[in-house]
Amino acid sequence: MESNQHNDLEPSKDDLPLRANTNHILVRHYVLDLSVDFQTEVIGGSIVLFLEPCKRADRTEEFDSASPSQKGSRNSLNVYESEKAKEITTSHGPEIMVLQGNKNVPCEDVSKDFTLILDCCDLSVSKVEEVNVCTVSQLRELLKVDHVATDSSQDSFGLVQRLISIPSARWRQQQDLYLQCSRAQAASQTEPLLFHTDQWSLQIRKKGVCSPHAFPRTLRIWYETKPTGGSVRWTKDQDGRCCVYTMGSPINNRALFPCQEPPVAMSTWRARVKAPCEYTVLMSGENQDVPLPDETGFLHWDYYVTMPMPASTFTIAVGKWQEVKSLLCNSEEGKSEVPCTKLDHRNFDYSGSWPENQSSKKQSPHNKEEDSKTDEETFCAHVDYPCRFTHKASVTQVVIPHRVFAPSCHLNKAESILLPLLPFCLAAAYSVLGTHPFSRLDVLIVPSGFSSLGMASPHIIFLSQSVLAGDRILCGTRLCHEIAHSWFGLAIGARDWTEEWISEGFATYLEAVFWAKIQQSKMGTAENEEQKQLKALLHWRRLKDELENSEEELQVLRPNKDTTGEVSESGASIVKHALNPGKPFMQVHYLKDFLQMFLDTFPALQRQGLTLECVYSNWLDTPGVPKWLGEASSTWSHSPPVTQVTQEVVKWMHLSCGARKGTKRKRARPKVIFKESKWLNLIYKEERKWVYGPSYSSPKHHRDTSALIQILQLNPWQLVLLLEFLLEENELSASCLSLLQTTYKLRNQDAEVKHRWCELVIKHKYASAYRDVEDFLFHDQAMGVYLYGELMVQEDGRQQALARRCLSAIRDDMDQSARKIVEEMIL
Known part of the structure; x- marks a missing residue:
């Protein structure tokens, strides 16, 4: 059951708590058995966890024996927020723990009981039970045990530890045994498990168990997701048919199954998913599954992985x-x-x-070791897996x-x-x-x-x-x-x-x-390098724009300096800004960890003044971009592909100026103001002759759009840059915009080009192309959030009505974070 959610830890509305006590105990393997119900929009079933206490977890016993004044309440969590680390203690008042038999009983004094804490959110947990793996005969054979030990619980500890430790060469056997254990009956004649859920966690304990080393090693949790859960998206595909998929939520998979969220918690998994026969289940498993029908007419899809991965990488998509x-x-x-x-x-x-x-049914699970190894010298430094x-x-x-x-x-x-x-x-x-x-x-x-x-x-x-x-x-x-x-x-x-x-x-x-x-096969080395410089310039321009529109705290690697990312004694922490819905739309990308290795590999760079401290100071720990990079990036503006674009800008500005009617002012050359054009004065005279010919001085000729006799073919990257340059101009005529669209067939270009085209349409209130903006907001939602802001900031009634109309039409289909951002702009 859930209780006292309003009292849960909320250090900041944008910060995400990680509650799992990964310093005490780790999940090594998950076995999921789930059913997908599209009518109720619920995924339900069970998940079996195979646990291993951490070697350093003996510190927990000392912690558990501390006085209440030393360690706070059972639900205290050390988190780090603001400019310094500080402990935040939360109290849930008189708690209700839940027995595996679903009988609610008052929570007793649990100050000495060890508690397994799992990250979860928006899950309805109905039962938690200990699994009796001792009934799996093939697992007992693994230890060559001929009789049941006196202390069956301790016997199960050894069995699970041996199962987890099976070498990767026998991965098939291990996977088969995990599956058999997950189907074993619940343990009887043992103290029942108590569990409690709050907004961000599932907490499980066993009365009288005071350390992770004495905690059960195999648990089965029965639960259901909620239609409003943030980990999966229930929606319709482009054909109007129901589907569900993990959408890359800020809370990752904790609303799909209870798990250990921190990246240090690496585990393998196996999943059986039951879905209607007309649906296809895709997952992030190693195998390409062939589904099997069951007696109900549903199909079972089985996937698994043998490479330990964070729970956040688990992915599922079910649809037609x-x-x-x-x-x-x-x-x-x-x-x-x-x-x-x-x-x-x-x-x-x-x-x-x-x-x-099905393989285990057709052959013995005890497979011989894999062969075809490379030379013995080849090795990896990671944990053992295939x-x-x-x-x-x-x-x-x-x-x-x-x-x-x-x-x-x-x-x-x-x-x-x-x-x-x-x-x-x-x-x-x-x-x-x-x-x-x-x-x-x-x-x-x-x-x-x-x-x-x-x-x-x-x-x-x-x-x-x-x-x-x-x-x-x-x-x-x-x-x-x-x-x-x-x-x-x-x-x-x-x-x-x-x-x-x-x-x-x-x-x-x-x-x-x-x-x-x-x-490489289509262009020479020099041309290829020029295209890379063109792409670099586009990235550079985008980065500058993002910096101008991002909070300074989002521009540094560790906003809380040394305390950022620190964890409590149990392994719990918080993720700064993880729940900020605007974060995915204002991402400042940075690199860090490879720097030390880079400098160690090339020590001469340090002698030239490039130090780790300098990089940190200039790049990672302060907002903004170092001045020298902006100066160095100017060379990208002079590459041949960019030069072609800047020349095209001048042509279009001449055309826009010449197409304007109803003014008697002297027609001087158009003022081209885009940022990379300072050096274009040198080519201006040649350009105006190229565009208008020797009769350039004739005012009538300025209005003749047919004088634009030649347009260069530009690739999509060049088109993006052209439109970005034109976006920096204060005025563009309607006839120029119309010809621009027909010349480059902008409506048929890729989404990056169409996005810039829509920006031009909005900026210059080109009503004839408002349908292009509407289509983009409908069909390119991955990139449309920014355009809503542009439509509203123009303070044009027609544009604002367009934004509201589009939001109303697709609100239910939008990503939750994107919808929240747009609603804040519009409503």
Whole structure:
């Protein structure tokens, strides 16, 4: 049951508490058995946790024996907020604990009882029970135990510890035993488990158990999600059919299942999901599952992972998705690869469908150790799991097996644009970073209300429908960006949530590197480098805009200095600004941890004055951008692609000036004021001759739009820059805007170009193109939030009515954070 939610810890409305006591005990494996109900919009079932006390958890016994005045109430939590660390003690008053038999009893003195604290939110927990793993005969055989020990609880401790410690070479056996244990009966003749839920946590204890080492090692929790829970999104796809998916919420998965949220809590998992037979279940599992029907007509989908990952990486999407069929396996490019249906990262000794849930029925769970190892010198420094980097077949796999799913209305675009790009992006990533960390990849086009262009999880990427429009550059670079997250953000993650955007910096950099690799066959090295400089200039301009519109506290790595991200004795902490709905729309990306290694590798740089302290001072611990970077970035403005754009700006400004009617003032040359144009005076004379010819001095000729006799072909990045430059101009005529749209076919360009076009339309109140703005707000919700603000700030009645009309039409389909931001702008 839930109680006293109004008294829960709320250090700041924007800060997110992490309550799990990960310094005391860790979840090593989850087994989920869930059903999806689209009528009630509820996911319900059970989750089994396999626990291991931390080696340093013996400190807990000392903590538990401390006096109440020393440690505060049972629910006290040390968190760090503001400029310094401080303890915040919360009291829930007379609590009600819940027995596994659902009988409410008054909470007794629990000052000496150990409490397992799990992160959760918006979950209805009905029962928590201890699982008797001693009844699993194959697990007992693992320890070669011929009889039941006198102390069966201690016997179960040893069994679970041995199960957790099975070496990765026997991962199949371990997975099978985890599954068998999860189905074992509840322990009897033991003290029942008590549990309590508040706004941010599930707390479980066993009367008389005073340390994590004596706490039960296997628990089963029965629960249901709530339709309003923030971890999953119940909505309709672009075909109007029901679907649900994890949406990358600020609270991650704690409204999907009780878990340990901090990134240090690494675990494996296995999940069985029951859904109606017409639905497809996609998950972030290693295997490509083939579902099995049950007696009710539903399908069971089984997924699992053997690589320990944070609970936040667990991903699910259930909908009437359709697979985009590929001919890539038969293409010339794929001839060197094993057919997609046969590929796998562990010796390729089973089919790509890999229905592991049935494998245990067909063969003994005791499999021989995996072979095909690389040279003995090859090793990794991570914890033991079946690592792809130690198998030759995986190390040489340039393109991993991949699939694309989409609603039926987007199948053709996904087939013509997205699917052909995937193998090139995967191959480019391999050429730069080497072995793919994950064995396969699904890509799903998610509903229009998705809040970003893409989101990467292990083995699955969500993409917005916005990437399917226009030129392939946006789709390709976004794919490259999300694939880069396989290395930076997933296989390698931030130490804690205060460094959550470190991976974003790597992915942003690598997307340009990967895309340059793909473009090598189409352009020379020099041209490729010029395009990278063009992209760098766009990133630089965007960063400057974000800095101008971001709070200073969001521009530093650790807003609370040394206390940021610190944890209490139990492992609990808070995440600054995690619940700030505006944070995803004002992201200042930064890098940090690689700096020390970089300087250690190249010590000469330190002798030249580049020190870690200097970088921290200039970049990470103070807001704004160092002045020298702004000066250095000016070189990007002089690259040939940018020069072409700046020349086009002058042409369009001449045209806009010449098209204006009804004024008798002297027509001087147009005042071009965009920021990168100071040096354009040198080319002005040649430009006006180019545009208007020798008769430039004739005033009548200024009004002749047909004089614009030549327009350069610009790629999407150049178009974005052109429109950004034009956005800095105070005036553009309606006829100029009309010709601009028809010349470059802006309505058919990618979402980045269309976004700038909509900004121009709004700024200059070009009513003939308001329909373009409306379409963008409907179909490109991942990028539309900023436009709502522009529509309102213009203080134009027609534009404000347009904003309100669009919000009213799509409010129910919008991402929660995006909707909150827009409502604050409009309502």
